[in-house]
Amino acid sequence: MSVSAKDSYQKLKTAAQEKVKSLNDRPVVWVGTATCGKAAGAVDVREFFKEEIEKRGLDVRVMEIGCMGHCYAEPLVIIAKPGHPRLCYGYLDEGLTRRLVQDFLEGDDPCYEFALVALDPNDFFPTFTDFPRGVYEKKIILEDCGFIDPESIDEYIARDGYEAVAGVLEMEPEEVLRQVKASTLRGRGGAGFPAGVKWEACRKAAEKTRYVICNADEGDPGAFMDRSILESNPHLVIEGMVICAYTVEAAQGYFYIRSEYPQAVRRVNNALEQARDKGLLGNNILGSGFNFDIEVFEGSGAFVCGEGSALVSSMEGEMGVPRHKPPRLTASGFRGKPTVLNNVKTFAYVPHILRKGVEWFKNTGTEKSPGTAVFTLVGKVTNQGLVEVPMGTTLRQLIFDVGESVPNEKEFKAVQIGGPSGGCLPESVLDTPIDFDSLYDAGAIMGSGGLVVLDEDDCMVAIARYFLEFTQQESCGRCTFCRLGTKHMLDILTAITRGEGEQGSLEILQELAEDVKNGSLCNLGGTAPNPVLTTLRYFGDEYEAHIKERRCPALMCTHLVAFYIIPQKCSKLCNACVGSCPTEAIYTRDDGLKAINQEKCVKCNSCLKACPPEYNAVVKLSPPELVEERERENNK
Amino acid sequence: MELAAGEKEEILKHVGAVLEEFKTTRESLVPMLQAVQKKVGYLPELAMEKIAEGLDIPAVDVYGLATFYNQFRLNPPGRYQVKVCMGTACYMIGGKVALESFERRLDIQEGETTPDREFSLERVACVGCCSMAPVVLINDMVEGRVTPTRVDGLLLEYKDGEEKISEENKEEARTKGADNSSSNEEGERSA
Structure with missing residues (x-):
């Protein structure tokens, strides 16, 4: 070893910092273009910005970032202009884009009335910590997501990225293992198996050809944090995998990513390429003599492949069918060799733990489940998006403080945690702290972190x-x-x-x-x-x-409800429901009011939405026989 | 579905290229099928047979794999691929209603393609924009908050106009030309 890994790294870091600094002394617009942002129209927004900036001949860079987790306000942009704090704007459209370019980038008015939050402490505008969400959130693995360019390794390195690898390469693998074990980091794939114990089992295996696989086969409907991390900060996960490989002495690694995540696949491949260029992956990493490379395997969309042995057999070209354990994957995994398989989030914690120390990590969360929990908060909740809170936060805090409760003045009914493997928990157990064991006792599981809030209109x-x-x-x-x-x-x-x-x-x-x-x-x-x-x-x-009673209390099961127009509330002057009906089930009675032909009705809810609030004449009745009863009463 | 003239040669050409590109081992099977589907749009029987020959494995193994994984489709996709999101949030808020509306209007079931190969209909797991639920993807355009009336509007838009066609399909659409004769009836009904 002629040059130490730390020295090689320091050179890379200095270069990266200079490069990033030289780019940031002029205004930058960052557009969030993870899949969620794209769905909301972020690509159009990016083009609007480029067009407007070009038209006005401004010297402004337009860049892409990943996901900040504030999905409810997509499309989002962050604008950094020297002399102002970095400001984040949401709900972008063509008009707002033009306004921001004209007033803020060309002029000097930051348009505070449209800003959501400032990213740097300042005297004018609140930052994240001034909102309830910021108080409860503690970001570790999402820290940089949405704030760095996922396609530029320099930004990651400039923020101490890959420093942990440099440190680890000068340590003995046993020492790394000792630290990971001491941190009691638990696997974030759902079951919460201690990562250190898994690594140790692999390290102890007699067979010397070993593999490290990152499980990004995120199949739960309603969970997308793994995708978000890979799209927003792929290098963090790669760094975690390199550290793992050094510890268990593996030479080859794989990302198993669902092919439904084309953007994640593209960004990871791009990141791997950049890491190889910088000598952080491949042969002789940072001059240490350690060799490790990673390839991407695209999974073909089978939920069961999230299970370890099924995942491995699908990589071998077979059907993804689980097998008996033991032997565990750490003894006989991919190609029958010892394999460490961890979730995206598990790997993402590793660089943080090694860089900032075991004690730092254990300070967050509970004793048995240290660290944070990442959830996709969706359903009937005001602030939908990706959140990261310390373990031990209660469900009530997560839903009512971070998520800012149920919208439209509806009553909270239940929260579904852990997707198809999890459970529905009612209001009475909302004070359960979020950690692997407490949730299990309540009947749900931590799972991969999908969290759907249900209100009174949802049928259990x-x-x-x-x-x-x-x-x-x-x-x-x-x-x-x-x-x-x-x-x-x-x-x-x-x-x-x-x-x-x-x-x-x-x-x-x-x-x-x-x-x-x-x-x-x-x-x-x-x-x-x-x-x-x-x-x-x-x-x-x-x-x-x-x-x-053949009745659906939430009025959701279509076979058990019927739509009915209350004649007393309906107006002869309005035709809104007639136009909205896709099956022409609504007709005008002799007296000019509207009624529904129950045989034609497909119960699609359109008339209920179309009926203007001043009338509110359409109602759902359950059981459906109530309609006849009402009609009889009205005919009396 | 019968293969049209020229399609067979096209398929054989792509399969040949794929067999050249990958190592002929069992581990390459899934990536090979992915590559063929990317080129052809689906997995025709012919392609599966040729791959089985190339890898020297029973054709039923290839078929088993193709039907096991959700990604692989055995029907050619329509010119417009309609994908209705069935993630939790979309389902609870009316994804099923949207799916039923498409089934009613296109007169096909989920997983099928219209006989003129204009539209294909399928359900997908979460596309990750739960805050716009219910969500429908038409090719790569995302449509949020889809109601039955919106379904009619969308179908009308895609049958009549070309303006929303995504980049990658533009070329194809131009060569195929617009065949709008069948759209009038549906258009009147929703108007």
Whole structure:
């Protein structure tokens, strides 16, 4: 070893810092173009900015960044102009773009009335820490997401990126392992298995060819934090993988990314290329003599491939079917060799832990689950988006303070955590702290971090049915209980939502749920009944109403509701509902008021939305027989 | 579905290129199928048979894999691929209503393509823009807050106008030309 890894790194860092600094002494517009931003129109916004800036002949760079996690306000931009704090603007459109270019970039008025938040402390405008969300949030792995250019390795290095690798390369692998173990970092894929223990098992394996795989097969509907991290800060994960590889002495690594995430695949490939160029990946990393390279494998979209052994067999060109354990992957994984498989988020913590120390990491979170938890907060909540809070924060704080509660003055009903493997928790358990063990006791799991808030309009039987339909379709078919048991459970739930449930259905459902849990090899089957079990446990009365009264209390199950126009409220002067109906089910009565032909109605909700608030004449009735009753009453 | 004249040669050409490009080992099977689908748009039987030959494995293994994974499609995609998001947020707020509206208007079921190959309909897991639920993707254009009336509007727009066609399909659309004769009936109904 002629040059130390730290010296090589220092050279890279100085160069990167100079480069970044030279670029930042003129105004920059950063447009958030992760997938979520793109869906909201960020690409158009970027083009508007470029057009306007060019038209006015300004010297302003337009750059792309990842996702800041404030999805409710997309498309978002950050504008940095020397002399002003960096300001973030949301809900961008063509008009606002023109205004910002004209008044802020050309003129000098930052248009505070449109700004959401300032990123630097200043005397004029509030920063993140002035909002409730900023108080509860503590960002570790999302720290740089949305604030650095994911396609430029220099920005990452300038912010101490890859410093942990440089430090680690001068340590003995055992020492790195000791630190990771001491941090008690738990795997963020859902089960919470300690990462250090996994690495140690792999290191101890007799076979010397070893692999490191990053699991980015994020399949939960409603969870997209892994994608966000890969799209917003891919180098952080790569750095974590390099450290892991050094510890377990692996020479080859893989990213297993869903092919449904084309942008993540592209940005990771780009990042890998840049890391190789800088000598941070490939042969002789930072002159230390350590060799490690990473390739991307695109997964083909099978939920079960999130399970370790299924993932590995899908990489080998087979169907993604789980197998018996032991042997664990750390003994016999990819190509039968010892393999460490960790989630994107798990790897993302590693550089932080090694750079800032074990004690620093353990200061956040709870004793048994140190660190933070990342959630995609969606559903009926005001501030949707990606949030990172310390473990131990309660669900109530997360939903009502960080998420700023349920919009439209609706009543909170439940929160669904952990996707198809998780459960629905009611208001009464909202004071449960968020950590692996407490959530498990409440009947849900940490899972990959999807968190959907449900309000009074959501039917708990329907949501249980939705998740079961998902797992039923995604069951690989290996274990009989998972393959047939979930099908049978789904049939029962479908019958209940159609008002065809029978007495005793719930007992069968409960029994089947237990059997599927016990009779399945992997966690897909083992956790599939969770949504059903938790809704039965906490919302049994809704099931009862469906079965005994053929009534859907949330007015959601289409077979159990009917739409009705209240003649007393309807106006002869309005035709809004008629135009909105896709099936011409609404007709004008002889007296000029509107009514619905129940046989033609497809219960699509359009008329209810179309009816102007001053009339509010359309209502949903459950059970549907109520319509006839009302009509009789009105004809008297 | 019957292969049109010229399609067979096209498929064979692409499969040949893919077999050249990848190592002929079992591990390459998934990336190979992905590459073929990228070029051809779907996995025709012919392509699967040729790949099985190339790798010297039973054709049923290839078929098994192609049907196991959600990514692979066995039907040619329509000129406009309609994908209805069925993530949790979209489902709860009316994704199913949107899907049913498309099924009703296009007269096909989810997973099918209209006989004129104009539209194909499928459901996708979360596309990650839950705050705009329910979401529908038409090719790569994202449409948020889709109601049944919006469905009619969208179909009308894509049948009549060319303005919303995404970059990559522009070329194709120009060569195929616009065939709008079938759209009038639907247009009147929703107008």
